[in-house]
Amino acid sequence: MLDKDRLRRAQDRMRDQGIDAYLILTHDDYIYFFGEDRFQPRAIVPAMGLPIIVTFIGEEDEVKRSIGVEDARVFGTVGQQIKDVVGVMREMMGGKESMTVGVQMWFNTPAFLLTLFQRANPKVRVVDIAPVMDELRMIKDEGEIALIRRASQIAAAGIETAAQCLRPGTTENAVGAEIEYAMRKAGGNGVATPVFVNSGVRSGWLHGTTSHKEIEVGDLVVVDVVPRYKGYCANMTRTFVIGPPTAEQRAMFETYRRAQAAGIEALRPGVRNRDIDTAAQEVFAASGYGDLYVSGISHGIGLDFEELPRPTIHPADSRVELREKMAVTVGHSVLSVPGVGGVRIEDTFHLTDEGPERLTAYDLDFELDAD
Amino acid sequence: MLDKDRLRRAQDRMRDQGIDAYLILTHDDYIYFFGEDRFQPRAIVPAMGLPIIVTFIGEEDEVKRSIGVEDARVFGTVGQQIKDVVGVMREMMGGKESMTVGVQMWFNTPAFLLTLFQRANPKVRVVDIAPVMDELRMIKDEGEIALIRRASQIAAAGIETAAQCLRPGTTENAVGAEIEYAMRKAGGNGVATPVFVNSGVRSGWLHGTTSHKEIEVGDLVVVDVVPRYKGYCANMTRTFVIGPPTAEQRAMFETYRRAQAAGIEALRPGVRNRDIDTAAQEVFAASGYGDLYVSGISHGIGLDFEELPRPTIHPADSRVELREKMAVTVGHSVLSVPGVGGVRIEDTFHLTDEGPERLTAYDLDFELDAD
Numbered sequence: 015m016l017d018k019d020r021l022r023r024a025q026d027r028m029r030d031q032g033i034d035a036y037l038i039l040t041h042d043d044y045i046y047f048f049g050e051d052r053f054q055p056r057a058i059v060p061a062m063g064l065p066i067i068v069t070f071i072g073e074e075d076e077v078k079r080s081i082g083v084e085d086a087r088v089f090g091t092v093g094q095q096i097k098d099v100v101g102v103m104r105e106m107m108g109g110k111e112s113m114t115v116g117v118q119m120w121f122n123t124p125a126f127l128l129t130l131f132q133r134a135n136p137k138v139r140v141v142d143i144a145p146v147m148d149e150l151r152m153i154k155d156e157g158e159i160a161l162i163r164r165a166s167q168i169a170a171a172g173i174e175t176a177a178q179c180l181r182p183g184t185t186e187n188a189v190g191a192e193i194e195y196a197m198r199k200a201g202g203n204g205v206a207t208p209v210f211v212n213s214g215v216r217s218g219w220l221h222g223t224t225s226h227k228e229i230e231v232g233d234l235v236v237v238d239v240v241p242r243y244k245g246y247c248a249n250m251t252r253t254f255v256i257g258p259p260t261a262e263q264r265a266m267f268e269t270y271r272r273a274q275a276a277g278i279e280a281l282r283p284g285v286r287n288r289d290i291d292t293a294a295q296e297v298f299a300a301s302g303y304g305d306l307y308v309s310g311i312s313h314g315i316g317l318d319f320e321e322l323p324r325p326t327i328h329p330a331d332s333r334v335e336l337r338e339k340m341a342v343t344v345g346h347s348v349l350s351v352p353g354v355g356g357v358r359i360e361d362t363f364h365l366t367d368e369g370p371e372r373l374t375a376y377d378l379d380f381e382l383d384a385d
Numbered sequence: 386m387l388d389k390d391r392l393r394r395a396q397d398r399m400r401d402q403g404i405d406a407y408l409i410l411t412h413d414d415y416i417y418f419f420g421e422d423r424f425q426p427r428a429i430v431p432a433m434g435l436p437i438i439v440t441f442i443g444e445e446d447e448v449k450r451s452i453g454v455e456d457a458r459v460f461g462t463v464g465q466q467i468k469d470v471v472g473v474m475r476e477m478m479g480g481k482e483s484m485t486v487g488v489q490m491w492f493n494t495p496a497f498l499l500t501l502f503q504r505a506n507p508k509v510r511v512v513d514i515a516p517v518m519d520e521l522r523m524i525k526d527e528g529e530i531a532l533i534r535r536a537s538q539i540a541a542a543g544i545e546t547a548a549q550c551l552r553p554g555t556t557e558n559a560v561g562a563e564i565e566y567a568m569r570k571a572g573g574n575g576v577a578t579p580v581f582v583n584s585g586v587r588s589g590w591l592h593g594t595t596s597h598k599e600i601e602v603g604d605l606v607v608v609d610v611v612p613r614y615k616g617y618c619a620n621m622t623r624t625f626v627i628g629p630p631t632a633e634q635r636a637m638f639e640t641y642r643r644a645q646a647a648g649i650e651a652l653r654p655g656v657r658n659r660d661i662d663t664a665a666q667e668v669f670a671a672s673g674y675g676d677l678y679v680s681g682i683s684h685g686i687g688l689d690f691e692e693l694p695r696p697t698i699h700p701a702d703s704r705v706e707l708r709e710k711m712a713v714t715v716g717h718s719v720l721s722v723p724g725v726g727g728v729r730i731e732d733t734f735h736l737t738d739e740g741p742e743r744l745t746a747y748d749l750d751f752e753l754d755a756d
């Protein structure tokens with residue numbers, strides 16, 4: 015159902031910013047307002063009054079009933095979808111010379127859709143909706159934290175499965191299959207990013223995936239999962255070694271663990287995102303890994319797997335002040351040693367007035383059986 | 386490894402079109418040229434000479450070795466990635482006043498990345514790379530068909546699992562878990578679009594997902610899977626009914642089966658994409674479902690789950706002539722009857738000079754046990 019409180023707060027901010035309407039084209043904000051998802055989430059939120067949904071003719075009755083919104087423009091062909099949006103814009107403009115429409119301008123907004131929209135609506139000034147939505151979404155309500163908590167349990171089910179399945183001779187892809195299956199069985203609705211099972215030198219990659227590579231004795235293996243539960247994400251990463259670690263692998267792992275702990279120690283309402291980085295960086299530097307440190311160890315999480323602050327994508331976000339009721343991770347950066355591999359340990363936290371609550375509080379052994 | 390033949394053909398077309406360089410930002414074209422994938426696929430293909438890879442410092446040696454390209458610009462922080470790209474552009478421009486750079490402008494190119502690139506390179510004229518890449522990728526070589534064939538077997542493993550698992554009382558999400566697991570176990574590398582298990586009235590949705598809804602006796606269920614194998618997709622959809630169908634459900638199913646058969650009958654080198662539509666539409670109209678028909682029953686498939694021609698996204702593509710060595714699907718449109726549900730039967734084909742070869746040739750019963 016439409017969340018009227020969230021709608022009201024968004025509309026207040028829209029009017030403050032001089033935005034006449036928000037054209038929703040992405041899943042996250044559609045779920046945020048309407049509590050459910052569509053494959054093609056399309057809606058127009060005016061600065062005053064109720065949203066207008068744009069949906070397929072076969073889904074009209076159900077959409078109206080489940081969202082509780084009366085004004086749905088339906089299309090029978092996909093081309094008509096654009097015409098519907100243009101039509102609504104014309105109605106809203108009335109006789110006005112121009113209007114200002116906010117759009118999310120991030121990874122999930124396709125470049126060509128935006129170009130198409132601007133070409134079809136030459137009198138519309140398009141602006142980034144981030145100043146409206148980022149601030150709202152950054153502070154989570156209790157319902158949102160409950161969903162992230164549930165997603166965190168699902169993430170843990172995935173990582174525990176990885177620890178059971180990682181043996182020499184199996185492949186990254188086979189382990190990935192078991193992880194995704196375990197997370198689905200635990201109630202998850204798929205993943206926000208592909209599961210990483212990065213083994214051997216691949217563990218040092220900045221990002222990853224699963225490949226047909228076999229797991230070998232002596233491999234460092236980074237397993238990173240971001241399952242969704244009803245749209246909300248949790249992020250958990252653990253590093254394993256297959257059989258006894260070398261001295262260097264052990265040193266990398268212990269350093270990362272202490273760096274993450276220092277970051278968590280620094281995490282409290284009132285600090286800035288970069289303070290978490292500084293705390294971790296000091297540990298890496300003291301252990302001789304300072305040059306290899308990739309900044310941006312902590313990011314926000316919610317309906318997007320990286321949302322404000324997301325300093326590795328938008329460096330200025332490192333200045334964002336962390337506040338009560340935020341959900342953030344610590345452990346995003348990889349410690350990558352060329353020729354050896356990499357280590358990451360990442361957890362998801364709920365920031366309360368008393369400090370951080372670790373939602374992915376599962377401690378697992380670094381060393382796995384090589385037999 | 387870098388595919389030098391594909392590179393040469395792309396560069397020929399780039400020079401014909403007056404494009405000085407292609408900035409790769411998406412997985413599909415990265416795999417097309419280099420035969421492997423990265424989480425952040427970034428490369429610059431000049432109109433003459435070898436490509437330049439932009440990659441993370443921890444991945445440099447491996448990237449150079451596996452791709453066989455010597456020029457890799459490495460970054461230690463994500464912000465530097467943009468600087469690397471800008472730096473390469475400056476080198477390429479030399480003393481020139483401006484240059485033309487192609488970028489893929491489709492669903493997978495984030496709007497903000499393009500904006501950022503243009504702001505950082507004001508002298509660069511950005512154009513759509515589609516006229517270069519679409520034509521190349523539309524015609525598949527033998528290696529590509531082999532990968533799509535393998536992906537088709539993986540798709541069939543998913544659909545057969547659905548037929549075994551769809552029983553009253555289980556949920557769409559639980560069935561989705563079994564499908565994804567089966568496809569992974571069969572060798573798949575994840576999915577190109579979320580698995581659809583659309584049951585009851587949800588079967589009439591234009592698109593879908595899996596939800597926590599329970600499967601009920603009498604439900605129509607549309608199951609749509611698009612697994613990947615080494616980047617390449619196959620698309621297969623089947624519709625089931627839980628227990629004996631009603632007369633209307635049976636009529637919808639039989640109509641769709643005949644419409645798909647008519648589309649397949651029309652599918653041969655030399656026809657246009659819209660001819661497939663016309664053949665199917667005649668069957669729907671003769672059965673009284675003409676008004677409910679959503680045009681665009683056939684689309685191309687390969688490294689993207691919908692690639693040229695993709696008439697439901699870009700209506701002008703309905704004029705594209707189908708040629709030998711293309712891979713296309715037939716059965717993309719849903720027959721959606723409001724209040725009842727929907728039916729779809731979709732298969733992936735390799736178009737040879739002798740006609741279409743169905744790569745997803747698996748016939749399954751419409752009616753499933755309700756016990």
